[in-house]
Amino acid sequence: MSPSLGFGANEDRSLQVLWADGEYVLHRTERGDTDDHQLVLALMATAKHSPSTSLQRLAHEYALKDELDETWAVRPLQLVHERGRTMLLLEDPGGEPLARLLDGPMDLSSFLSLAVGIAKALGSLHECGLVHKDIKPANIMVGCNDGLVRLTGFGLASRLPRERPAPDPPEAIAGTLAYMAPEQTGRMNRSIDSRSDLYAFGVTLYQMVTGTLPFTASEPLEWVHCHIARRPLAPVVRTPTVPPPVSQIIMKLLAKTAEERYQTALGVENDLRRCLVEWERVQRIEPFPLARQDLPDRLLIPEKLYGRGREVDTLLAAFDRVVGSGRPELIL
Numbered sequence: 001m002s003p004s005l006g007f008g009a010n011e012d013r014s015l016q017v018l019w020a021d022g023e024y025v026l027h028r029t030e031r032g033d034t035d036d037h038q039l040v041l042a043l044m045a046t047a048k049h050s051p052s053t054s055l056q057r058l059a060h061e062y063a064l065k066d067e068l069d070e071t072w073a074v075r076p077l078q079l080v081h082e083r084g085r086t087m088l089l090l091e092d093p094g095g096e097p098l099a100r101l102l103d104g105p106m107d108l109s110s111f112l113s114l115a116v117g118i119a120k121a122l123g124s125l126h127e128c129g130l131v132h133k134d135i136k137p138a139n140i141m142v143g144c145n146d147g148l149v150r151l152t153g154f155g156l157a158s159r160l161p162r163e164r165p166a167p168d169p170p171e172a173i174a175g176t177l178a179y180m181a182p183e184q185t186g187r188m189n190r191s192i193d194s195r196s197d198l199y200a201f202g203v204t205l206y207q208m209v210t211g212t213l214p215f216t217a218s219e220p221l222e223w224v225h226c227h228i229a230r231r232p233l234a235p236v237v238r239t240p241t242v243p244p245p246v247s248q249i250i251m252k253l254l255a256k257t258a259e260e261r262y263q264t265a266l267g268v269e270n271d272l273r274r275c276l277v278e279w280e281r282v283q284r285i286e287p288f289p290l291a292r293q294d295l296p297d298r299l300l301i302p303e304k305l306y307g308r309g310r311e312v313d314t315l316l317a318a319f320d321r322v323v324g325s326g327r328p329e330l331i332l
Contacts, residue, residue, distance in 0.1 A: 015027045015028070015029045015042075016028040016029070018041070018096055018097055018100070019096075019097045019099055019100065019138050020046070021138055022046060023045065023046055023054060024043055024044065024045055024046060024054070025043070025044055025045075025046055026041060026042070026043050026097065026138075027041065027042040027043075027044075028040075028041055028042075028092060029041075029042050031089065039092040040077060040089050040090065040091065040092050041074065041089070041090040041091070041092050041152075042087045042088070042089055042090075043058065043061075043087065043088045043090060043152075044058075044085055044086065044087040044088070045058070045085075045086065053174075055086050056155075057155025057156065058079065058086060058087075058088045058155060059079060060154070060155055060156075060157070061076055061088060061153075061154040061155045061157070062076045062078075062079040062088055064076070064130070064154050064157060065077075067128055067130065068128075068154065069124065069128075070091065070093075071124070071148060071150075072120070072121040072124040072125065072148070072149075072150055072151060073121070073125070073150055073151050073152065073154070074090045074091060074093060074141055074150050074151070074152035075090065075091045076088055076089070076090050076091075077089040077090060077091060090152065093141060093144040093145060093146070093148075093150055094143065094144045094145035094146075095141050095142050095143035095144040095145070095150075096141070096142065096143055097137065097138050097139070097140065097141060097142075098114070098137040098138075098140040098141070098142045098204075098208075099136070099137035099138040099140075101137075101142065102137055102207055102208065102211070103211075104211040105208075105209060105210055105211040105239055105241075106208050106209060108209075108241075108242075108243070108246075108279055109276075109279065109280065111205075111208050111209050112246075112272060112275055112276040112279060113276060114142055114149065114208070115205055115208070115272045115276075116269060116272045116273050116276055117142070117148065117149030118140055118149050118201065118204070119201070119265050119266075119268050119269035119272055120149070120265075120269055121140075121148075121149050121150060121151050122135070122151070122197060122198070122201060122265035123264065123265035123266045123269060125151060125197075125265075126194040126197070126264070126265055129159060129161065130154075130157050130158065130159060131157065131158045131160070131161075131163070131192065131193060131194050131196065131197060132151065132153075132154065132156070132157050132197050132200075133156040133157060133158060133174070133175055133184065133192065133196065133197070134153050134155070134156045134157075134175050134176055134179075134200075135151075135179060135197050135200035135201055135204060136153075136176050136178075136179040136200060136203075136204060137204055137207065137208075138153065139151060139152050139153030140152075140204070156174055156175060158192070161193060161194075162191040162192070162193045163191060163192045163193070164191050164192075165183070165184055165185070165186040165191075165192055166186055167186040167187065168186055169220075170185070170219075170220030170221045170223070170224050171220045173185060173186065173220070173224075177217075177220055177223035177224070177227075178203070178213055178215070178217075178223060179200040179203045179204065180199075180200065180223070180227060181195075181196035181197075181199035181200060181227070181258075182199070182227045182228045182256050182257075183196060183258065184196050185224045185227060185228065187224060187228055188228065190257075190258070193258065194264075194265070195258040195261050195262070195263065196258070197265075198253050198261050198262050198265065198268065199253060199254060199255075199258075199261060201253060201265075201268070202250050202251075202252075202253025202254040202261075203254065205249075205250045205253065206232070206235055206250050206254070209235050209239065209242050209246065209250070210235050210238045210239045210242070211239070212238065214232030214233070214254060215227070215230060215232060221323065222323065225319065225320070225323050227256075228256070228316075228319075229316050229319060229320060232251075232254060234247045234248075234250075234251055235247040235250050235251075243275070243279070243284070243285040244285075244287060245271075245275055245285045245286070245287055245288060245290075246275055246285065248290060249268065249271050249272065249275070249290060252290055252291070253268065262291055262294050263291075263294050263295075263296040264294055264295070264296060264297060266293070266294070267291050267293055267294025267295070268291075268294070270292075270293045270294075271288075271290055271291065271293075271294075274288065314331070315331065318331055
């Protein structure tokens with residue numbers, strides 16, 4: 001028998017909406033009998049008759065429950081059906097999604113502390129052999145009761161160390177376009193791996209420290225173009241109070257090719273932790289060489305093109321023209 005979640009006459013009193021993005025809603029509610037008062041999180045698709053892909057992602061996240069550790073992930077508890085709705089119940093570590101805190105630039109101490117915590121959680125995820133594929137502020141729980149940062153939203157997570165994405169139409173690409181790594185769009189003939197999560201982490205850090213995303217777009221194809229072809233303004237240019245080393249760390253995470261990014265979450269965690277220690281000690285961060293402790297834990301064969309710089313530039317220029325004018329072009 002499915003546990004009662006309190007839907008009905010007392011729904012407004014028993015449910016707290018933590019986040020809604022149009023596809024899913026995350027609630028905090030009580031589970032079990034009224035004498036128990038155990039708080040849980042309930043994730044459900046927005047529509048009562050949800051597309052099969054949304055329900056499949058809930059089922060996929062539940063299937064990963066034994067691979068997710070409570071120290072760095074919000075662990076699934078049960079997949080339940082109630083009143084025609086499918087919901088994924090998750091442990092409630094306290095706190096709230098990071099997305100609720102992003103109403104402007106964060107102060108640097110809070111930013112660096114959270115950034116280190118996110119990097120640590122990402123490193124633990126990758127050590128388990130998982131690639132998240134949808135890192136974004138809505139899938140990061142902060143302010144937890146024990147002070148740790150936890151990841152959630154594993155509906156797209158992959159056990160494959162490398163995965164070749166299909167070139168789906170932009171509006172059908174799985175994931176969140178605003179935070180998506182270039183290779184995840186399926187337009188670069190490159191594989192998705194753990195470094196794709198690091199790009200999304202870079203977008204998240206950019207938003208945390210500047211209050212804005214590195215790119216703005218109004219339609220899926222424009223988002224794809226931004227991630228593949230446009231270079232964002234450095235955070236220090238957009239927000240002059242950002243220390244240059246922090247800006248450089250973020251820009252390295254946002255490199256278009258995976259080989260130019262940090263190779264591991266541990267590597268970026270070490271650099272962020274150094275920034276945090278210096279800032280708390282002297283309120284200043286001196287420049288230092290990045291990624292000195294960023295040692296890949298496995299062999300990563302580069303997938304970039306060699307000796308085709310002019311051809312790549314020609315293709316990117318044509319792509320820019322087509323996006324800007326709407327007129328098709330044929331290139332041989």
